[in-house]
Amino acid sequence: MSSNDNTKSFPELIKLKRDGDQLSPAEIRTFVQGVTSQTIQKSQIGAMLMAIWQQNMTDEETLALTREMMNSGDTLKWPEEWWVVDKHSTGGVGDKVSLPLAPALAACGCKVPMISGRGLAHTGGTLDKLESIPGFNVSQSIQQVEKILQDVGCCIVGQTESLVPADRVLYAIRDATSTVDSLPLITGSIISKKGAEGLSALVLDVKFGRAALYKDLDSARKLAQSLVTAGNKLGVKTRAVLTRMDAPIGQTVGNAVEVCEALECLKGRGPDDLTELVTILGGHLLDMCSPDFTVESGTKEIALKLKNGEALEKFQAMLEAQGVSAEVARSLCSYETDYFQHMSRAAHQTELKVLDDGAVLDIDGLALAEVLHKLGAGLTKSEDKIDHSVGAEILVKMGQQVQKGESWIRIHHKSQDDLSVHQSVLQKALVIGNIREYKALSRVAEFI
Structure with missing residues (x-):
């Protein structure tokens, strides 16, 4: 790095942010260029990220960071008449x-x-x-x-x-x-x-x-x-x-x-x-x-x-x-087709049953996603491979009246054993209650 009086070293930039000072656009450019060119150590990048996490950034700093990151590589150009x-x-x-x-x-x-x-x-x-x-x-x-x-x-x-x-x-x-x-x-x-x-x-x-x-x-x-x-x-x-x-x-x-x-x-x-x-x-x-x-x-x-x-x-x-x-x-794309004629179908499909009469008040998306992730739908380690066939079909809708013993979800999974350990978590994801407690909400809350 240049020894020019106006140029701060990476440790100085980290200290500035750590102490709650605002970084200038030029200082942010120095940091991003160091990241891109790999002239800044990973430990220093981590220290700067933690300083930003702790001290936050002003709108001006955030804009400068975003602009420098955007310009760290190619930017795409299209014909003027295109709506891109x-x-x-x-x-x-x-x-x-x-x-x-x-x-x-x-x-x-x-x-x-x-x-x-x-x-x-x-x-x-x-x-x-x-x-x-x-x-x-x-x-x-x-x-x-x-x-x-x-x-x-x-x-x-x-x-x-x-x-x-x-x-x-x-x-x-x-x-x-x-x-x-x-x-x-x-x-x-x-x-x-x-x-x-x-x-x-x-x-x-x-x-x-x-x-x-x-x-x-x-x-x-x-x-x-x-x-x-x-x-x-x-x-x-x-x-x-x-x-x-x-x-x-x-x-x-x-x-x-x-x-x-x-x-x-x-x-x-x-x-x-x-x-x-x-x-x-x-x-x-x-x-x-x-x-x-x-x-x-x-x-x-x-x-x-x-x-x-x-x-x-x-x-x-x-x-x-x-x-x-x-x-x-x-x-x-045919209107009458068996999709799984072309995509892999899991070896097993298991339906879980509703445990009580009542209305579907809630389905816990996070609990369901975490179980499917463990069953192979997502990656736990970078060297893992995703099993595209793992998934779930939800057979009931929010607010729907259901009866005990009715199927509410179909899990697509690899083996019978892998599902059994997760069954209780999946059952808790379905909330059944009185229809008077159900409030239908649009997905969309507001615009900015």
Whole structure:
């Protein structure tokens, strides 16, 4: 590092932040460049992350961090006339929204270069779900992404090596240093990646509740505000939708089973709460992109594309563009098909029974997701392999009257023994009571 009087050493920068001082944009640039070029030790990066976690950052610092992370690698550029849009979710249970949303937006004339992630803790990853489909390739070069957008209008891919390399380093060290839940670090990670995509508009699905990162609406609102502020200041029209995440979204949790449900949504037959999220998030993006749309008319337009099959056609074209054979893509997108003819089916399906008469008041999405994770639907160690066939189909709906002995869930699992140790936890996930205690709530709480 230069010995120039104005340039502080890394330990000096760490001490500044540790003591609660505000870092200048130049000092933040020095830190991010050191991370990217690997001229700063991992122990020093960890120390800075912990200092940020303890002392927080101002809006100006957060924006500078996000901008420097965004510019740490390639940034994508698109033809000016394109409406380039994306959506990001802070993670949930049964959250397969991206799968029908991307093609529905493409059917409305948008370009959707959706850069998605893997499962994290109990939450499923969009890429893991899509890899349930034989042949689907999430690794596409920037040139391939551009061609798919030109030909189809949407793609769902993993992060390329050249986009936001600083985030890959920081993300791994945040995990190892228990600094994942820092507001400025979350903001920097999410918005830097979306900013590097060269978006016209971004909608954020910020979740709150028992199965979300943030358990209450107030803390989720603070995150949403931070994300929206950073996105808009970086020149991306950004809006957040705050959504409830207690019970699973839709009726399935797991990789292959969620793909099946996403396909049902694309055929106009999806569960109401999933369809609600897809149409409202899409409606906000159309409203941000075009003066021809309001949120309400955009929501109706997305619903129409799900109903009339145009979104399904785009999904089929995307499957083929990303490596799925034409025969498999056509079969999956047929209105009458056995999805498991192509995707792996678990060796066992076990149905659990309702233990009391009454109404379904709640289904604990977190408890269900954690059991499925242990059964193989997620990764416990990086060298593990995901079992795409593990999952659950929920056979009852919220508010439904049920009788003792009726099946309420079907678990897809590898062996009879592996389920028995988790059965009591699964049974506790279902809450039965008096229908008068049930209060139906929309998934969507508010917009920012």
